[in-house]
Ligand SMILES: Nc1ncnc2c1ncn2[C@@H]1O[C@H](COP(=O)(O)OP(=O)(O)O)[C@@H](O)[C@H]1O
């Protein structure tokens with residue numbers, strides 16, 4: 665069983681413009697709305713891949729109701745804690761050259777009781793064979809060590825955790841030894857404390873260090889440069905697939921979904937790598953943050969090139 669946890673869901677509003685003029689008048693020629701937020705995107709992609717998950721976290725207001733009904737329509741079970749205020753809207757400004765500027769809102773305020781309610785629900789789902797996906801930012805009112813706390817809580821119950829977080833939350837959560845992580849290049853560079861582009865060798869070295877902290881699998885996504893998959897006895901690098909890019913927003917979530925789906929279906933290392941590369945490339949071809957269709961993922965899996973990088 666997979667449980668996705670989205671503490672800070674969002675309606676993703678993708679606006680397409682020719683070229684963004686900061687400080688000027690920008691006319692939008694297309695708008696697309698999606699039920700989003702990292703864990704929710706993961707649940708949507710798992711569904712497309714043919715798997716199932718329960719989506720939980722916090723929802724609020726009209727935007728929250730829209731997200732809940734989208735999930736229902738897609739056949740995804742949801743169990744959110746309802747809070748006051750309004751679930752955020754994240755605006756993605758997509759230019760003709762493919763560049764995306766993201767404006768992500770902070771999200772509603774969460775009270776200690778509401779957080780306790782979510783923790784109780786997570787504990788209720790936890791057990792052997794259950795994978796929790798903890799993904800994305802946290803709304804106000806919640807301290808940055810929350811993922812670390814949740815990982816410890818879930819591990820006590822025998823569950824596994826896939827973490828996709830950035831900044832301090834990522835760093836702090838590592839102390840609890842999440843089982844699978846998917847940092848992107850920038851997140852790993854920030855963790856390494858460097859302000860230049862890390863080489864593949866640097867990224868590999870850091871990924872190996874993370875394995876030493878109790879992490880079982882590190883997937884480092886590197887945008888159009890592909891990805892690296894590192895676990896004990898399996899170290900590979902894959903160039904990105906050649907697809908017609910529309911919006912790269914949601915590509916990372918699709919990779920997380922493929923990792924979770926693979927864990928749940930006990931896919932081997934090579935198949936996991938293939939489906940991660942295919943699902944994430946597929947997500948790049950879709951409009952807004954829509955998940956890729958399974959048929960496309962199957963086609964793309966055939967094109968994945970896996971290069972061994974171990975020394
Ligand atoms: N332009 C692209 N063409 C093909 N695949 C891409 C492209 N951009 C991203 N991807 C795929 O999506 C994965 C995740 O993208 P990335 O931008 O690293 O993640 P995130 O969305 O978390 O920042 C990459 O590892 C790659 O497989």
Ligand SMILES: O=P(O)(O)OC[C@H]1O[C@](O)(COP(=O)(O)O)[C@@H](O)[C@@H]1O
Nearest residue numbers: 700701702754800801914915916917
């Ligand atoms: O919780 P955060 O870090 O603000 O991120 C939320 C945003 O990330 C997304 O899930 C996309 O993430 P990726 O591009 O990393 O896959 C959007 O749907 C959402 O608006």
